[in-house]
Structures are given as C-alpha cells and as structure tokens.
Amino acid sequence: MYNQENCKFAKTHEWAFIEGDTAVVGISDHAQHEISDIVFVELPKTGAKVEAGKRAAVIESVKSASDIYAPVSGEVIAVNDALTGDPALVNKAPHGEGWIFKVKMSNPAEAEALASYADYKATL
Amino acid sequence: MFTPNTKENQQEMLKVIGAQTLEDLFKDIPQDLMNPQYNLPAALSEAALTREVKALAAKNKPMLNFAGAGIYEHFIPAAVNALSSRGEFLTAYTPYQAEASQGTLQVIYEYQSCMCALYGMDASNASHYDGATALAEACGAAARIKGKNKILLACAVNPQYVKVLKTYFGFGNNINFEFVNTKDGITDLADLEAKLTGDVAAFVLQTPNFLGCIEDGDAVSQIVKAKGALLIVSANPLSLGALKAPGAYGADFAVGEGQPLGNAMAFGGPGLGIFTCKKEHIRHIPGRICGIAKDADGKRAFVLTLQAREQHIRRERASSNICSNQALCALNAVIYLTLLGPAGLKEAAELNIENAHILQQKICAVPGYGLAAQAPFFNEFLIRCPVPAAKVIKALAKKGITAGYDYGKVCKECKDLLLVCATETKTAADIEAYISALGGI
Amino acid sequence: MNNYPHNLLSIEKSVAGRRGVRFAPASKRAGDYLPAGLLRGEEPRLPQLSELDTVRHFSNLSRLNVGLDTHFYPLGSCTMKYNPKAYEALAAHDGFAAAHPFAPEQSAQGTLELLYKLEELLKAATGFDAFTLQPAAGAHGEFTGALMAKAYHLSRKDKARTEIIVPDTAHGTNPATAAMCGFGVISIKSAPDGRVDIEELKKALGPKTALVMLTIPNTVGLFEKDIKAIAPLIHEAGALLYMDGANFNAVIGTVKPAEMGVDIMHINTHKTLSTPHGGGGPGAGAVGVVKNLEEFLPQGRVAFDGKKYSFAKPSKRSIGAVKSFYGNIGVLIRAYCYLRQHDGQTLKEISQNAVLNANYLKALLQKHFPVFFDYPCMHECVFTLDAAKMNGVKTLDIAKRLLDMGFHAPTIYFPLLVPEALMVEPTETESRETMDNFAAAMIKIYEEAQTSPDLLHKAPQNCPVKRIDEVSAAREPDLHW
Structure with missing residues (x-):
C-alpha cells in the first residue's frame, strides 16, 4: 500500500500514489494537522473530470473549508465513501484509510512533476 | 440622545487617548466631507415621539379582515409576545458565543424540531426571511443539486413568490421557470407529466395554493419522482395541523411562510421563512443551523453547527449569503406551537376549515356569487363576483371590511375573482357582517 | 456551582x-x-x-442567554447599541401590528406615511436620492444592491461587466452576495495599513468590473482616507461603488456616504439604527441609491400626492421584488422612531461617542494586547495577541474567560487577515465606567495568562455550560428531536 515515502506531493499538500495510470489522492499529514479536526469531506463525483491544480474536493473543519486540488488530471474512478460516515479518518490515517479519491490519469507526465516526500518535507 | 458620556468623561477619555478634541479622532476623514448640513426635523423627546407615532397608528383604520393571500390573521396568545419580548432574547445577537447563548440556541433547536415534525422532514434551518425567499433558496439548491437550470412552477404558486423567484434568478444566475397549468383549482397532472422533461431540476407545488385549493401531494409526487426530478413544496404551516405533511408524500424541500404561527400580520413583515429538507440535502441548507453538542463535562449543550456551508467561512462558495435571519419570529412560532400542542394546532386548523366553509356557503347563496375553483380548500377560497372584485372591495371597505384579495391585480382576465379568507378569528357575527355588506352592493 | x-x-x-x-x-x-x-x-x-x-x-x-439588556456586548461589526424600550411599545401598537398588507390603502395611511417619512429621513441622513425599504437584512440589502448594479449595466447594453471587486478584509456576505447574483468575485489584497491598496484596485478595475464593494470604515476599523481618489477611479472604469453600511455607526452624523461618491449603500437598521437583533433577526437592510439608479429599485415604495399616500407603480426597469410585500415593517417602525429622536447634532454625537469609546479602549488595552493595524481607529478596534507573552493562551480562551467575568465576548478570528483577532466594538451607548470595567477584565485575563493559563483554557466555568465540543456536533449532526 501507500505511505509517505512512496507518494508524490503537490505544493498544495495533496499526495498522489501512482500505480500504472491510476493515482490515489489524499492530503498530507501536515495538511490534516493544519486543518485540525475534520468534520466533513465533500467528495468529487465518480466519473467527474478533474484537472491538475484545480479544485476537486473540499475538506471542512468547524471553522474552515479548505479546497483540495487534484495533483493530476483525469477522471475520478473511485471515491472514499467511508469518509462520509467518518471524516475523521483523514485525521487518523491521512495516508491510509483517509485517502480521498482515485483518478485515472489522462496525462501521466504530470505525476513526474510532483515532489518526492523528502523534497516536500523540506518545504514545510 | 442615548450617549451617557458627559463632557467631563469625554475630556478625561481624550486625555488618556492623547487627543485634544473629538474632531481629532476623525483625522482620517477628508475635511471637506466632514460635518455636512443635515436637513432633519427637530429631534423629539420620548413623550413627543410617542404622541407622534401613536397619531400615525391612529391614522390606520382597523378593518374586519377577510384577506389572506400569503399573510393570515390568527389569534396570538398573550404569552407569545410576553415571552419573546424578554430582553435576554430580544437584545441578543446571533449566538456566536454558544456558552452565553444557550437560551437562543435551545429555542432554535426546538424550532427546528417543531418544523421537522410539522412538515414531516429531516432537517430545518434556524429561519429564513420569509416564505418567498425560502422558496427561492430551495429552487437555487435544487438547481445546484441536479446541475440543471430549469424549474417547473405550479400556476397557482403565490404570484408574489413568482415575482421574487424571477428577481432572484432573472439577472444572471439564471433559472428558467416554466408554468404547469391548473385544472379545477389544482395542478393539471397531465400537463405536469408532459412538461417534466429530462432538463427539469424540480417542480414547485404550493398547498393550499393561491386559489385556496389543497393540492393532491401524493399524485403530484408520484409523477415528479417517476421523472427523477426534485419536489419542492411550499405549505402553510398552520394548515398542517390538519393536512398531510409534505414529507409524507416525499417532498425533497418543504418551505413556507411561518407568519401564521404566532406572528402579527404587521403589514406583511417581518415574516418567517420556513426551510426544511430531506437528510441528503443538508449541505445545501442556507443560513444557521443549531445542533446538539456536549460541553467539557459531557453535559448536553447546543451550538451552531455545519457552519462551513455559510458565508463567513465559504464566502463566494457559500450555500447562501444569508447572515441575519428572523430568529425572533421563529421564537414566536415555537412558543405558539408549544402553547397549542398537536391538539390545539389541529383545533385551530379545523376552525379555519369550518369558518371558511361556512363563509363560502353563505357567499355563494348571495345571488350572482359562486365558487370559482371547485377543489377542496383550507381557509381561503376563490369567488367569482357578478361585478369586478375591485368594486366589491371598495364597497366593503366603506363598511370597515377588507373583503379579500383582488385577483385582477395579477391577471387581466380575472377581474371578477376575489380570494376570500376566514380564519379561526372570525365569529358568526363577523361572517354575517360580511354577507350583509355583500348583499348591499 | x-x-x-x-x-x-x-x-x-x-x-x-x-x-x-x-x-x-x-x-x-x-x-x-x-x-x-x-x-x-x-x-x-x-x-x-x-x-x-x-x-x-x-x-x-x-435566563441562559446574555443580551444587551443584561450585559456589555462589544461584538465587533455588530453595533450592539441600546435598543430603546419606547420603540418596542410603539411598534407593537395594534394600529401597525394588526394591519393586513392587502388592506385597502386608505385604511393604512398611517403606516404608509411612516414609511414615506422614513425614506425622507434616511435620504437626509445619508445624502442619497432614493431608498428601498424592502430588504429584510444587511446581506439581503447587498443582494438587492448588486442586482440593481447588474440591471443598471444591462440597461446600458454593457453585458461585459461580470465581476465584483471586494477587498480581502470584506465580510463573507460580500463575496457570497456577488456569487448569488451571478458575478465573479475578484478579491484584492489590502495595503500594509489595512486599507484599500489603490494600485491593486487599479489593476483589478476594468471593463469587466460591475461593482466595487467597500465597507467604510473597513472591517479593521479604519476609514478609507483615500476615498476621494478611490471613488473616481471606480467611476472612470465605468463601475459603481457599493458601500456596505455594516459600520455606518462610525460616521453617521459626521459624513454623508453619497458625498463620498458612493452609488449604492445598505444600512443595517439593527446595527446603526438601534433596532434589536432578536438573537439573529429580524433586521432590515434599507438600500439607498443615487438618482440614476432609482428606477432599478424594487417594488413597494410609497408615493405622496399631497393628500394621500399610496404604493408607487414600480418603474419598468425595477428589479422586481426581493421578498414578499414591502419590508420588515415592524423593524422599520423602530428605525423611524430612532431617526425622529435625532437631529444633525445628536446624530453626530452617535459617531463621536462610538469612536471615542473605541479609541479609549484601545488606549487602555494596547500595552497588553497589540493593535494589529496601529492607527487611530474608528468605532471598533482589532486587537491581536503577542504569542510570546501569552503562554499558549489563544483568543478563543480569552473570549470564553470574558463570559465568566460577565461580559459578552468581542468578535473573534475576524477579519481573517489578523491572526488571533479580537474585534471590539463598544458603541456610543456605553459609558466610560463600562470601558474601564471591560479593560480591567481584559488586563486581569492577560495576567491570568501569565500565572494560570489553564484557567483560561478551561473557561468558561460560570456559564450555563462549559466549553462546547463543536467537532462532534458537526461530525454527527443532531438537528431535531
């Protein structure tokens, strides 16, 4: 499975785990910590087209609504429905059960441009 | 007028601030904008003001009222205003500091509960401006949910509401509205079915409708659901003491004008916008919502919740721009419903039905007058007059009676139609007065 | 206990x-x-x-509530001033309260006269040429104003104006309103002094700009001292200037907004004109406009022919109706009462005392709580925390501790660009003693932060409930019985 080390990171704190032409997307441990207690995740619709760098989901805390940007472009092929009942999964396991959606990439080259964990960590 | 600081106070305070004069505090304002001339009348003392405003009130002539058409005259128990005018309620702001606002918050929770019970729905907000704006918000939400910008309106939706919808959605954030015909006083089901094409987000039904008639919610809902559209129902809350709740026939959004619940007619405002919906649409609710929480000791407490929908957090992507609502009117409504309980509300609703039917029969016994919409009605009904309705209204006004609502105001071909209302406030003598005045025309 | x-x-x-x-x-x-x-x-x-x-x-x-009648309520941006009791009695008078909105006009002459005269008083107090009394609240007034701007541009066949500019300090209602009216929102960064950055504004203005919405004074409590340069820039770009009147209390009686070049403005009667807020509403959001926008006002305006009052026929270009009927009449009666109790001199005393109280509090508290934009403030002052000195105590802790001490808390965490913001608006109806007592409480809290920060983290202890867990309330919403 995916963990911090084997994911790629966007500047806006999303991670992508690349497997063939699919990317699993979530937010970094740093981001979940900044947002603090997550109370709701507005998931994209399965089948929706997302564009790298554009808003794909929204994460709400009690006092904030944070945009989640797609790290890569493509079509949403799955969303993490478990977050509807238990949004705190993003806090508990941002790199595990707290994943948000999966994208079938239309331009896998975009993934190349994302940062490694070490490089991402250095920017924090 | 209401400023307690004396000249001495002001001088001492200026000294602490390090300024010489009050004017020094306004240095950022360009000089030529400062201190313009005010052409205002002389300021009044409280005594003089009281005289003046009472004199204005006296220029309003008390009328024996038989008009409804969106605002209804109902008995308001004295306890309603006695309780809601308590300063702790009246002079509080929106309950941002929950620990110091548990009174307002519990009231909102109880209000939401009463609205959910009455309308048979899963969730309610803390109130909206009025019935028309609550309906507009429901239309906006339905269009967003469905990703479609066409909404069907029953022909017999209150024309004022239609006007508000057209203002809300006619200048850019477009929703295209199309009307579904009325047949024998209620929605023409065949026309509804024909117009429910794939591009329709929702159908808006009002019941009782603007002809006074009670719509067949079950039949309408079946058709709307079969076509995959959302059903928005605007219903008079007092009628729900006796009539089927919108939730019982599957409404997705149920809204209404809450003025009949313990709020004065007040010449049309403030009203109370009731906004309720099914659970799956909760994120689309505009405005404040109160929920149950626990405090640090695990004790039950109340707090504004799901706030990330709202303008102060989501800004341009909020579910609505609403901030201030009609909290005090919602308080009146919940006190009213608590006093009446289910039995009292049913009693009130049945009295409305009975009085309206008695009046209708008596009017129809006057030569030339007849019922213009045949479907069952609640507390108002449509009368075809032998003369223009405006003439009836004018003649009865001379006798101190408001005869009803002139349909000619909204429809050129309807000049002889009069919408008449009799609530539980009308006595046998009131009804006789109406009939005798009508006979005199 | x-x-x-x-x-x-x-x-x-x-x-x-x-x-x-x-x-x-x-x-x-x-x-x-x-x-x-x-x-x-x-x-x-x-x-x-x-x-x-x-x-x-x-x-x-x-009894589980704190209200203005019982407590000092310095909620920034909300203008919690005294709500005179006489107005409650007058507004509840049966002559007004028992009137049906479709009663014949001749039976409603008193109400119509009051509404007509209220519009005259509002015009005199602001310099605008016409008002609508229909909007039910401040945000509803913004909505009305933005729609009128849209109708105005469309009437000139100028369809390109699809954007509204708001500063980043704006209340959330401004961008939300713009979006509701179908406009794109252009948010501009404020200058380092918290005011409009004229260069940023110039960059944002253009043929797509329909409206610029400014709160004056702004949400950090500062007057736009360059307003005389800002307004012409907006007009030269073909756009209109909207003034959010949420903070009008700071300048009522001192400045007429129309003379600053404002085209459209709403007044929150429940703030500046002393109508009670009722725990959330109803308010009223009268909207004033300059002459060339009058024809776009919504329906329900009252006309007077010298003998009788009647509803004027709406102009062909009217935007229509933003709610049923004519406005929140019960609220407008109170606003009328308030304006009738003031003349030019006493109107000025409102803003003078509001600004005096705010600056006095600023002077008393500044040593303990830094002011984020340290300039002479208007009717409210935005404090922040010096994190190094606060021992882990946050603004939220301070707000809750104030509740324990018998004060309502200020507005907190707004404006968004001020970290750990405490926005204090005392209003003119409070006395020097109240300022002194509040300042003493704040300083005591500052001292508690040094000696016993835990006390603050655990506040409130003297309220009907202790600190509330908002997270679980939002995760598992329980919204009715």
Missing part, C-alpha cells in the same frame, strides 16, 4: 393531554369538509405543556 436552571427540552417535559391554549372547538371535524386522502395521518410530534409550563420553560431559557 452556578444557579442556572437546568433545562430539559420542551418535548421532554411533555405530558400527553396537556395543553396551554384551547379554542372553542369547531362543530365538525376536518374529515367532514375534506377528503380523507388530503388529511394528516399521524399528529405532529409537538410538545404538550400547560400555559404555565410553557411560560416557565421559555422564561428559564431566556
């Missing part, structure tokens, strides 16, 4: 068969008049309480 009543929900006190109001019952049942299929099956689950139970229930609930 505190003495607050323990309050069950009304439904938990409910006993089947009990009730508070009885009507003389109808002679027949609903089913005798109407088909069974239209009738309610189950009765709604409403509480069943006696009248005394009901009175006690709501009286005790009120």
